[in-house]
Amino acid sequence: MILDLHSHSVASDDGRAKVENYCQWISKRALPLDGFVLTEHRQFDDANDYRALEDEFGLLILKASEVETEYGHVLLFGVNEDLCAAFDFADIRNPLSRVLEEAKRCGAVAVPCHPGRPKVGMCAHWETKGAVEGVEIVETLNGGSREGENEQADDYAERYGWRKIGGSDSHIVSHIGRFATRFEDEIRDIDGLVRALGGDRFEAIIPIARD
């Protein structure tokens, strides 16, 4: 099963894609995606319900978050009320250690995203501020990264034995699916995704050829 684990819709302040348009693009282009996860910036989008789109397009559409820490950005899968109450999703200076701990405590999964990116990626801060306990998975294929950034993320993952995911980080319709994550097992909902990420039966992939 192939899911794009990192995407943004108009619910994010810098997103330009409507979720329906993502679905239409995937369908029209016959992209090899079984679904995608909306990781909206600094919030959990509790308001929108995409189940009708799931049914119409035969895609799995899950909701997650991208929060900001002093070590860069982090994806949160399995956001629930407890996690929303644990720290301020809108704060751009959350301690990474706290985000990792609270995610684990609340049954969610925290994944540093685009870790090779300057200033908002974990690797640069790892060098200057030191290692942080609790990192288990990182995003090694990010569709918005520049040359060398995904490579640095992969290098760190190899070095520290972290598991790897991929996602497009799309903010516009045409970028969905640039990178993704392949799961060996079927995923039907966010709980299933969280369970899958707790294991090791997944890998970051490039599902479609890039221009």
Add this chain to the structure above:
Amino acid sequence: MTAAELLAEYGDHVFDEIDLDIEPDSLVGFATACGETQPRFTDPSDGDFQGVPSYLTRIHGTRSLPEGFPVEMHRCFDGGKSIECHLPVRAGDKVTGRSEIHDIFEKSGRSGTMLFIVHRMNFYNQQGDHLATVDWRLIQREMD
């Protein structure tokens, strides 16, 4: 001050108000500049003559920010505008535009931390009908 503190102090109250008369030549000129060709936007004799949806984005108040708002303009750049149209603006309308700070938040990006200041201008016609809401983002970057 933090973004939340700034918003608490300066947000959600009108700090500027302007009045203007909408002239047909202004509507036609803007439509033409936009490359518009539909007669309802370019021909004052059209029965449905009105301004193009983005017309009110060109209107500015007498000030961008409330008096005393702490900003360093040399660190700022324009983050673009958005408009939500409610009713058409028509020739002869007497429009009132009211400015407020709608939102202030921080985010981090490749270039570092940025403070987003969302200036909102609401426009009303002479009947008090709400014509449009225009949001303009001013972005202040952190110093390197």
